[in-house]
Amino acid sequence: MKLLIVTVFSVFLCSCANMTVTRTEVSTPGGLALAATDAKDFGSRGVHVTTNCGVGASNPSAIYIRPFCIDSAVFKGDEAASSGEMPIRKALTPVELAEDLKEELEKIAPARILKDTERPRVGWLITGHFTVVNGGSPFGRLLFGPLGIGRSFLALHVNIRDVERGLVVYEFDMAGGSGVQGKFGTLRASGLGKATHFDLRNAAERIYLTLSTNPNRYGARSSLALQ
Numbered sequence: 001m002k003l004l005i006v007t008v009f010s011v012f013l014c015s016c017a018n019m020t021v022t023r024t025e026v027s028t029p030g031g032l033a034l035a036a037t038d039a040k041d042f043g044s045r046g047v048h049v050t051t052n053c054g055v056g057a058s059n060p061s062a063i064y065i066r067p068f069c070i071d072s073a074v075f076k077g078d079e080a081a082s083s084g085e086m087p088i089r090k091a092l093t094p095v096e097l098a099e100d101l102k103e104e105l106e107k108i109a110p111a112r113i114l115k116d117t118e119r120p121r122v123g124w125l126i127t128g129h130f131t132v133v134n135g136g137s138p139f140g141r142l143l144f145g146p147l148g149i150g151r152s153f154l155a156l157h158v159n160i161r162d163v164e165r166g167l168v169v170y171e172f173d174m175a176g177g178s179g180v181q182g183k184f185g186t187l188r189a190s191g192l193g194k195a196t197h198f199d200l201r202n203a204a205e206r207i208y209l210t211l212s213t214n215p216n217r218y219g220a221r222s223s224l225a226l227q
Contacts, residue, residue: 017198019154019176019206026056027169057162057169058213062123063111064163065101067094068156069129077135077152079196093133093196100204101126107208107215120163126207131155135196136178152195153177154203160211170211174203 070093080089098113105111109123132155140150154177160170178195209215 017177017179017181017202019174019202021206021210022173022175024172027167060109060124063105063109064114064120064123064125065098065111066114066125066127067098068127070094073130074132078138078194079135093130097200097204100201101207104204104208108212122164125161125163126158128156128158131157133196135194141181151178152199154196154199156203158207174206176202
């Protein structure tokens with residue numbers, strides 16, 4: 001019983017710190033239509049879907065990642081040991097996300113981070129840009145973390161293009177952060193540490209989960225037939 005309580009409590013804490021897809025645009029294989037959905041307005045009258053059966057793109061032969069643009073992003077909070085180091089940390093943030101993405105997306109197909117001069121010829125090309133990177137305040141999380149004080153926040157836009165067809169197959173916005181984590185943190189939140197590293201990993205994992213058909217193997221059976 002004690003183990004069950006601890007497990008449920010841990011899951012609850014972990015769920016507080018995460019990344020969420022907030023808005024999506026999906027193009028079907030024929031490239032004939034676009035289905036736009038907004039997580040904040042499911043009943044929007046602006047959502048029109050006319051597709052060739054609505055089948056989405058999947059199973060790319062390869063995945064190429066170009067580090068996301070960050071030049072125009074808001075970059076603040078607990079990101080560096082000094083203000084002089086902040087420009088370096090900002091410049092390296094896209095590199096860190098690209099490395100996390102490569103590790104996660106290799107579960108779908110062979111993945112590679114592109115150099116500036118490289119152009120892929122097959123598979124999917126993943127690009128994007130950061131909107132906000134805010135490491136929050138460790139001091140705020142120490143004193144008032146459960147109230148949401150000092151929370152970190154990360155917002156970015158993701159673009160996925162089928163290189164061979166020259167078609168954007170998926171495009172979505174993401175946002176999230178440490179949530180109401182306190183000083184101890186969780187598997188998904190840093191506590192008093194550098195929260196952005198956790199947020200970047202959570203973002204990479206969410207992108208993998210979003211692009212996978214059934215990553216958690218729900219419904220999988222060991223037997224050949226229902227009893």
